[in-house]
Structure formats: C-alpha cells, structure tokens
Amino acid sequence: AQSVAQPEDQVNVAEGNPLTVKCTYSVSGNPYLFWYVQYPNRGLQFLLKYITGDNLVKGSYGFEAEFNKSQTSFHLKKPSALVSDSALYFCAVRDNRGNTPLVFGKGTRLSVIA
Amino acid sequence: GAGVSQSPSNKVTEKGKDVELRCDPISGHTALYWYRQSLGQGLEFLIYFQGNSAPDKSGLPSDRFSAERTGGSVSTLTIQRTQQEDSAVYLCASSSIYRDEQYFGPGTRLTVT
Numbered sequence: 001a002q003s004v005a006q007p008e009d010q011v012n013v014a015e016g017n018p019l020t021v022k023c024t025y026s027v028s029g030n031p032y033l034f035w036y037v038q039y040p041n042r043g044l045q046f047l048l049k050y051i052t053g054d055n056l057v058k059g060s061y062g063f064e065a066e067f068n069k070s071q072t073s074f075h076l077k078k079p080s081a082l083v084s085d086s087a088l089y090f091c092a093v094r095d096n097r098g099n100t101p102l103v104f105g106k107g108t109r110l111s112v113i114a
Numbered sequence: 115g116a117g118v119s120q121s122p123s124n125k126v127t128e129k130g131k132d133v134e135l136r137c138d139p140i141s142g143h144t145a146l147y148w149y150r151q152s153l154g155q156g157l158e159f160l161i162y163f164q165g166n167s168a169p170d171k172s173g174l175p176s177d178r179f180s181a182e183r184t185g186g187s188v189s190t191l192t193i194q195r196t197q198q199e200d201s202a203v204y205l206c207a208s209s210s211i212y213r214d215e216q217y218f219g220p221g222t223r224l225t226v227t
Contacts, residue, residue, distance in 0.1 A: 102159070
C-alpha cells in the first residue's frame with residue numbers, strides 16, 4: 001500500500017529565508033509524486049510533480065522539489081519565502097498504473113513571517 | 115479554460131437527511147475523483163471513475179455513500195441518512211489521460227447538524 005508522511009504539522013520561516021517542507025513516501029514500483037497547495041477556503045492547486053527524469057523538479061511560484069530515491073523523500077523547497085506563500089501544503093503519491101487516486105500526506109501548514 | 119466546478123459551495127443539513135453534491139469536471143477529462151477533507155483526517159479518497167470502466171468504490175466509508183457519473187462527465191455524490199461525522203469538505207478532481215496531475219474543484223463544505 002502507498003503512504004506519505006509529512007513529519008511537520010507546522011513550519012515557520014522568516015520572509016526572504018529559504019524554506020523546506022518535508023515529505024517521505026512508500027510505494028511499490030516507481031513513484032509518481034506531487035505537491036499541492038491549499039489557500040484558505042480554496043481547493044487544492046497543483047504545484048509540481050515528479051514522474052521520471054531529473055531529480056530536481058521546478059514548479060509554480062518559484063517552488064522546486066528534490067526526489068531522493070535512496071531516502072524515499074520528495075521535499076519541497078523555495079530559495080526565498082514570501083508572506084504570500086503562507087498556506088497548507090500537501091504531498092501526494094500514486095503508483096505508475098495510470099490515472100489512479102492519490103494518497104495524500106496530512107499536510108504541513110507553512111507560515112511565512114514578515 | 116474552465117476548471118472543475120462543484121455545487122453547492124456550502125450545505126447545511128439535519129442529521130438523517132440525504133444530500134447530493136455535484137461535480138462538473140474539466141471538459142475532456144476522462145478520470146474523476148472524489149475526496150473528503152476532514153479536520154485531523156487529512157484528505158481521503160472516496161471513489162474514482164475512469165472512462166466507461168466500473169468505478170473504484172474502495173474508499174467509500176459506508177453504504178450510505180454512493181456516486182454516479184452520467185455521460186462520462188458530471189458526477190453526483192450522494193450521502194443518505196447523513197450523520198454528524200459526515201461533516202467535511204468534499205473535493206472533486208479530474209485528470210486527463212495525457213497528463214498525470216489532478217485538478218481540484220473548490221469543494222463543498224458539508225455541515226450536518
């Protein structure tokens with residue numbers, strides 16, 4: 001069975017500092033990995049995905065994520081945080097059997113302080 | 115283009131009543147998913163439709179929950195005899211066979227009193 005762990009419920013970072021939101025996963029076979037962001041009272045917005053290829057994936061709003069197979073991790077990063085990045089971030093995984101449901105982590109609330 | 119739409123945005127109902135939640139996916143997307151987002155529970159998968167195949171109902175929490183997808187497009191999630199534990203945000207998503215990511219609607223916030 002697939003699973004995702006986001007070990008931090010809350011991450012606080014000062015504006016302008018780099019941010020990291022952690023994610024580890026478990027899946028049989030090659031993983032398809034995703035990050036989504038949820039702003040208050042909104043649905044989930046797709047940020048980026050890893051399917052294959054380069055381990056460093058670049059996505060929307062300056063976010064990137066690094067796939068590490070040996071550590072089964074897919075941490076979300078941004079070099080310089082903005083106050084507007086404050087939101088709830090979800091990591092998700094599915095296997096490679098085609099369009100199948102995502103398994104989500106519990107989410108990490110990011111707070112960027114001015 | 116138009117994204118995934120859901121209606122109603124908010125629904126308050128009395129315990130024991132039936133409710134219907136609607137999802138209109140992105141045009142041309144063959145896959146449609148229902149998820150539930152509860153406080154402290156994160157996002158959980160409910161049901162999944164792919165083209166004309168039989169739906170994957172493995173995530174439905176009880177037989178009070180059912181869903182249909184008519185004409186390969188609009189989907190309705192029905193909850194019968196609602197209970198207070200059904201209170202949550204119900205999210206719909208759709209995806210294309212050409213891309214791997216799912217696109218989510220704004221959700222329906224269901225409150226059972």
